[in-house]
Amino acid sequence: MLVYHLPGTFDTRDAHLDLLWSAGATGLEERAGVIRAYFDDQTDLPAPVADGEWRQEADQDWLAEFKATLRPVTAGRVTIVPPWLTHEVPAGQVPLIIEPGMAFGTGHHATTRMAVEALSQLDLSGLGVLDVGTGSGVLAIAATLLGAEHALGVDIDPQTIPIAQENAEINGVPAGRAVFVEGTLGSDLPEHTAPDATYDVLVANLYAELHDLLAGEYAAHLRPGGPLILTGILTGKLPLVQDALAREAFADVTVRHNGEWALVTARAPQ
Template sequence: MLVYHLPGTFETREAHLDLLWQAGATGLEERTGVIRAYFDEETELAADIRDGEWRREADQDWLAEFKANLRPVQAGRVTIVPPWLRAEVLAEQTALVIEPGMAFGTGHHATTRMAVEALSDLDLTAQTVLDVGTGSGVLAIAAALLGAPYALGVDIDPITIPIAQENAELNGVPTGRAVFLEGTLGDDLPGDVVPDGVYDVLVANLYAELHDLLAGEYVSHLRPGGPLVLTGILTSKLPLVLEALDREGFTAVQVREDGEWALVTARA
């Protein structure tokens, strides 16, 4: 990899960035007082940017580096791991294996971890679970591993469905116990695949505005008294969600926070 190191920052060298692009840079990056310009070959540079230095650097495999840095994530009774760390899960923990990939939900985001923790606090044996915005399938799979006989994960993004199905297989969840479908709740959103279903538990890692919009749907898809687990909520937007739950008559509302993220549990 050929990198031209130019002293300065994007701000101090703003007028010179175009000169780098014109010289054939394929990418620019700023790191601690140095602009790194990536090139395929050394080229003649304009006088204003000749105070830098050409360097050949070892190619970096970002994906390999990302994977090497992944650690197991403990969430209540569950430990979420990539496939190659399965052996690190303690015997008393339930291993939830997720292949890091294109869909959100490796367990490394606070919202996913809090949601798995909240599911782990429930007794899910004999409980059906609806997971809205399933992504990697992590929450529906967690529910199945924690004893739920049926978990349905829906997502508006079709790319997530085969990914979630593969993750369920990785965990040995029998087909039919964790089911994934393209869809959502509500008439005004596309792909309404679960219009009539009523579930014992509903979990959704979305965002505050969508929870506000879907709060009425949550009521109609939950059995009376059934637990609701909502996350993806920035703490600054908690009031919006709390007002929506109050409006729809949810009770036993509780909030957990982790940094800027919040999780809300309630009963229908």
Template sequence: MLVYHLPGTFETREAHLDLLWQAGATGLEERTGVIRAYFDEETELAADIRDGEWRREADQDWLAEFKANLRPVQAGRVTIVPPWLRAEVLAEQTALVIEPGMAFGTGHHATTRMAVEALSDLDLTAQTVLDVGTGSGVLAIAAALLGAPYALGVDIDPITIPIAQENAELNGVPTGRAVFLEGTLGDDLPGDVVPDGVYDVLVANLYAELHDLLAGEYVSHLRPGGPLVLTGILTSKLPLVLEALDREGFTAVQVREDGEWALVTARAGA
């Protein structure tokens, strides 16, 4: 079995995953600080991912091993599970079923789990939710399952959109309750449900530099007093995010840390 070992960080993760798929990887697996990409044969790789190492390993059913090691993740009132573990969700928990295809978010990363926990702490009844950098759609779907009548997930990567839509269908989210679109906050967001583009809640699982860059957009797309949930932040980059929120007038800023990762919640200024 031919495996390409590529060191990576959260900031480069999605770009590296896309490049590996494009190069012909038959499967991807993430371990601490390393992406393992499975190939049938050595192939020419893009310049951005050439700092890895090709290795020959004993043949194994990597997909079966991956599934065997995947466990339910409890995040507040929600338990995130792959389809084959749905029966393990406790009766009092809300099941959020995510098919872990193409190595997109399964809910096992601390950043995703903390964001779902933060959403679980909110009363989302009658609240519109904007999920920036939606990926697998897990946060928008969680919001819908927790009572939000409308959640919009946007992502610049077109590959994520059909995956997010499939995950919403897998969870029985009614059509139109969780919507996924390719785009950014600088684009005109659809106006049928939220005509002014201003949402009650905004959640974003990105990285610190993007939070800093988008802080002004967060203000323009979040109603005064509305909750902001930011994750994907390395603790070493936390000051950058806190300074951006202070600059844009956010209040009630709170930080939660889990290892090297941080989640920040705040309220939009009046």
């Protein structure tokens, strides 16, 4: 089995995954900050991912091994679980079923877990939630399962949209209650989810530089005083996000740490 080992960071991970898939990888997983890409044959890789190491490893059913070690993730009132482990969801927990594409989008990453925990601490009954950088749709789906009237997931990657929609269907979210679109906050968002273009809650799992760039858009898309939940922030870049929120007059800024990652919550300007 030919495996390419590439150290990665949250900032570069998605771009590296796309490049490895395009180069012919047959499977991808992440272990302790290292992307493992499975190939049938060694191939020339583009510069951004060319500093890894090729290794010949013993043949194994890597997907079966991955599934065997995957466990449910408890995040506040929600338990994120693959379809074959729904029987392990504790009584009283809200199950969020995600068919994992290896380790990505499963809820095991600290950033996803912290964001779901933050959502579960809110009373979302009847509210509209905007999920920026939705990916597999975990946060938007979690919001609807926690009582939100509707959720909109936005992502610049068109490949994520059908995946998020399928995940919503797996979780029994009624059509139209969770909507996923390709786009950015600077583009027109579907009017039927928020007629006045503002939302009651905004959650975004992006890296710090994007939070800095989008802070003004966050303020524009949140109702006055609405909760903001930001994650995907390396602790070393936390001041960049805090300065951006101060610049836009967000209030009640709090920070939670989990290892090298931080989650920031705040309230939109009144």
